[in-house]
Amino acid sequence: MSDQQILNLEERFQQRIDAEIKVEPKDWMPEKYRKTLIRQISQHAHSEIVGMLPEGNWISRAPSLRRKVALLAKVQDEAGHGLYLYSAAETLGAERDQLTRDLLDGKAKYSSIFNYPTLSWADIGAIGWLVDGAAIMNQVMLTRNSYGPYARAMVKICKEESFHQRQGYEIMLTLAKGTEEQKAMAQDALNRWWWPSLMMFGPSDAESTHSAQSMKWKIKRKSNDELRQQFVDVTIPQADFLGLSVPDKDLKWNEESGHYDFGPIDWDEFWRVVKGNGPCNRDRIKARRKAYDEGKWVREAAMAHAEKKKERKAKLAKSA
Amino acid sequence: MKERLFDYILQLGDNSLILGHRLSEWCGHGPILEVDMALTNISLDLIGQTRNYFQYAAKIEDKGRTEDDLAFLRTDRQYRNYLLVEQPNGDFAATIARQFYFDSFHLLFLQELVKSKDEQLAAIAAKSVKEVSYHLRFSSDWLIRLGDGTEESRTKMQEGVDDLWNFTAEFFLMNDLEKEMAAAGIGVDVQALEESYYAQIQEVFEAAKIQMPDYKPGQIGGKDGMHSEHLGHLLAEMQYMQRAYPGMEW
Numbered sequence: 001m002s003d004q005q006i007l008n009l010e011e012r013f014q015q016r017i018d019a020e021i022k023v024e025p026k027d028w029m030p031e032k033y034r035k036t037l038i039r040q041i042s043q044h045a046h047s048e049i050v051g052m053l054p055e056g057n058w059i060s061r062a063p064s065l066r067r068k069v070a071l072l073a074k075v076q077d078e079a080g081h082g083l084y085l086y087s088a089a090e091t092l093g094a095e096r097d098q099l100t101r102d103l104l105d106g107k108a109k110y111s112s113i114f115n116y117p118t119l120s121w122a123d124i125g126a127i128g129w130l131v132d133g134a135a136i137m138n139q140v141m142l143t144r145n146s147y148g149p150y151a152r153a154m155v156k157i158c159k160e161e162s163f164h165q166r167q168g169y170e171i172m173l174t175l176a177k178g179t180e181e182q183k184a185m186a187q188d189a190l191n192r193w194w195w196p197s198l199m200m201f202g203p204s205d206a207e208s209t210h211s212a213q214s215m216k217w218k219i220k221r222k223s224n225d226e227l228r229q230q231f232v233d234v235t236i237p238q239a240d241f242l243g244l245s246v247p248d249k250d251l252k253w254n255e256e257s258g259h260y261d262f263g264p265i266d267w268d269e270f271w272r273v274v275k276g277n278g279p280c281n282r283d284r285i286k287a288r289r290k291a292y293d294e295g296k297w298v299r300e301a302a303m304a305h306a307e308k309k310k311e312r313k314a315k316l317a318k319s320a
Numbered sequence: 321m322k323e324r325l326f327d328y329i330l331q332l333g334d335n336s337l338i339l340g341h342r343l344s345e346w347c348g349h350g351p352i353l354e355v356d357m358a359l360t361n362i363s364l365d366l367i368g369q370t371r372n373y374f375q376y377a378a379k380i381e382d383k384g385r386t387e388d389d390l391a392f393l394r395t396d397r398q399y400r401n402y403l404l405v406e407q408p409n410g411d412f413a414a415t416i417a418r419q420f421y422f423d424s425f426h427l428l429f430l431q432e433l434v435k436s437k438d439e440q441l442a443a444i445a446a447k448s449v450k451e452v453s454y455h456l457r458f459s460s461d462w463l464i465r466l467g468d469g470t471e472e473s474r475t476k477m478q479e480g481v482d483d484l485w486n487f488t489a490e491f492f493l494m495n496d497l498e499k500e501m502a503a504a505g506i507g508v509d510v511q512a513l514e515e516s517y518y519a520q521i522q523e524v525f526e527a528a529k530i531q532m533p534d535y536k537p538g539q540i541g542g543k544d545g546m547h548s549e550h551l552g553h554l555l556a557e558m559q560y561m562q563r564a565y566p567g568m569e570w
Contacts, residue, residue: 049353056348060341063561063570064388065371068344069364075347076360083353121561121570171570178568287349295351297476298412301469302352308468 017218022148025091033217037147038092039108040219042099045085046110048078049103050284054118055127063121070167071124077160084153091149104289111135112270113196115278122175122182122189128168130190130197133235136161137227138201146218169238176242183243190239191247198262199270201228207267232260321504325438326380328501330390331400331543333373337391338551339405339422340366341558343415351412358458362419365451372444392562396545396552403542404487406551410480413473416462417480423456424520425491428513437505460524467528478530485533490540491517498543 001009010030016023023029052075059075062068086096102108113131118124139161143154175186202208202224214220222230239246250263272278343363350356374387404422409415430452433445466477492514494502501507525532541547561570 052348059344059347060557061560063565063568065367065374065391067570069367069371072344072347072360072364072367076357076364079348079353079357079360083357174569179565181565182568291349291351294411297470297472298351298355298466301466301473304473305465305469 014216017146017216020218022151023146024148032213033219034092036214036217036219037150038089038094040214041085041089041092041150042094042102043109043111045082045089045099046103046108047114048082048085050110050114050288051131052078053284053287054114054116054280055124057118058121058124061121062124067171074128074164074167077164081157081160084156088147088149088153092147100292104285104292106276106285109274111200112273112278113200114284115273115281116192116196117280119192120185120189122172122185123193125168125171125175125186126189126193128164128166129172129238130168130193130235131200132161132165132168134197134200134231136165137231141221141227144218144221172242172244176244186242187244190244194246194248195266195269196273198228198232198265199273201225201231203267203270204265229259232262236260322380324497324500325506326377327400327497328507329373329377329380329441331497333370333377333390334399334401335405335422335426336366336373337370338399338401338554339418340364340370341554342405342407342409343419345409346415355412359415362455362458365448365455369444369448369451372447376440376444388562392559396547396555398545399542399547399551399555400545401542401551402487402490403539403548404484404490406542406548406554407484407487408550410483411476413466413476413480414483415480416459416466417477417484419455420459420463420481420524421484421488421521423452423459424524425488425513425517427452427456428517428520429491429508429510432508432513436507441506463524463530464528467525467530474529477528481525481530482533485535486537486539488517488521489537490542493540495543 009028013030055075059071062071089099090096139154139158143151143158145151172186175182205223205225208224211223248263252261254261340363343359346359350359371387374390377390378385378387404418407418430445430449434442434449436442466473492510494511498507498510502509522532
């Protein structure tokens with residue numbers, strides 16, 4: 001294809017995007033669009049899978065049978081989200097096993113929030129409330145992204161995530177209405193998860209490298225800072241209702257802008273964790289690598305068995 | 321009689337609880353994402369069954385205890401589960417062996433329990449039968465896949481079934497409580513299930529190209545509260561919140 005032909009295709013592609021026509025797997029798309037999506041969708045899938053670990057940490061210690069069942073079901077949902085997303089990435093020509101190996105080799109990223117530890121039961125509430133809450137802001141936007149399979153996966157995921165978010169908030173509410181010890185546990189969890197949750201939206205707009213092109217392609221429709229502000233605005237009244245306070249002395253309602261003003265984010269911490277030096281980065285990847293390595297013989301056995309079955313069937317068909 | 325029924329239901333609930341707990345330890349660490357989800361499903365079913373049993377037991381006892389009091393606030397000698405279900409997960413083959421031995425028994429057991437004179441127990445059994453048929457299909461399929469997969473998987477699968485074989489005896493050796501409940505038409509005459517159990521096992525082993533273990537199973541004790549060293553650790557973890565923060569709502 002000549003450069004001119006590609007230019008024409010790109011122009012037509014952009015026109016379709018501007019006209020809000022979804023891109024489907026067999027449509028022509030710029031290579032960079034494909035790569036950007038594979039990177040983003042697989043990062044999202046990895047986040048679901050790695051995200052199973054901090055919450056999974058409390059399954060064996062859940063305080064009641066009802067909570068144990070709810071937490072198990074939630075972590076299982078995350079595995080399911082991982083599956084849809086890997087499938088969406090496969091429609092773009094990626095392979096799940098390769099994507100997984102990129103994660104294990106440290107080549108692919110996942111949401112940094114999961115590099116923080118879950119230290120008490122209240123963390124399970126805080127993660128549902130704040131982390132899923134922040135994720136939803138982003139995901140609701142993504143239900144309208146330009147790539148069809150990704151947008152459709154997001155619709156399904158969003159429904160489950162908002163259920164998780166309510167469940168997390170309900171855990172916090174139970175603690176907030178409980179004993180002094182429980183209330184302190186809830187406040188401590190909020191103190192530890194608040195800032196990392198704000199960091200989930202990524203660098204400020206001025207610093208964000210991928211944003212402009214992604215907005216143009218409608219992979220993204222709101223900027224990091226817009227989404228972050230939206231999250232703060234909905235979350236503060238929820239914290240008030242719990243009788244808990246966020247650890248930010250600069251937080252205040254701004255009558256003029258109609259938004260909450262909040263203090264500066266510690267971007268040094270953000271980059272430190274992104275670059276691999278958060279409290280649990282090594283543990284998380286090690287745990288995933290262990291599951292992958294120890295599962296190798298199981299995957300090989302399943303393939304070998306399927307192969308044997310196929311051969312036997314073929315033999316039977318021949319002799320018949 | 322009421323007290324005896326209460327004890328009997330606890331025994332049923334404890335099996336589901338402890339095995340459900342063990343399986344939940346796999347969540348997030350499974351060898352394949354789909355298998356991870358399937359193990360969690362089975363765990364969810366089993367803990368769901370536990371809740372049905374314990375809610376019923378609490379009602380019969382009528383002393384204001386809840387399902388959580390029964391699940392979290394007993395000491396190890398008061399748990400009545402089979403030794404098999406408290407055994408650690410080990411590798412995936414050991415988990416499948418444990419699951420297959422239990423599911424094979426569990427399904428036979430529930431198919432009898434649906435005929436119980438106790439309507440509530442029969443209803444719980446009827447609901448559980450459907451779930452457990454799926455569990456057995458999952459564990460048999462994997463046993464066959466691993467047995468008839470690679471050389472490595474066959475060795476591991478054989479080791480898994482050999483190691484846990486010893487614990488299958490406990491299903492069928494009836495204690496006084498079971499005899500009493502069976503005689504009253506409430507519980508199941510488990511001794512009568514023994515023959516078909518081992519015949520079924522043999523059938524799946526043949527399909528899996530797995531050898532029947534070459535020793536007579538005989539390890540018992542769990543049903544009477546004599547457990548292995550493993551249960552104490554499981555309970556320490558499972559009961560942590562209820563013990564550290566007594567009497568709170570969660």
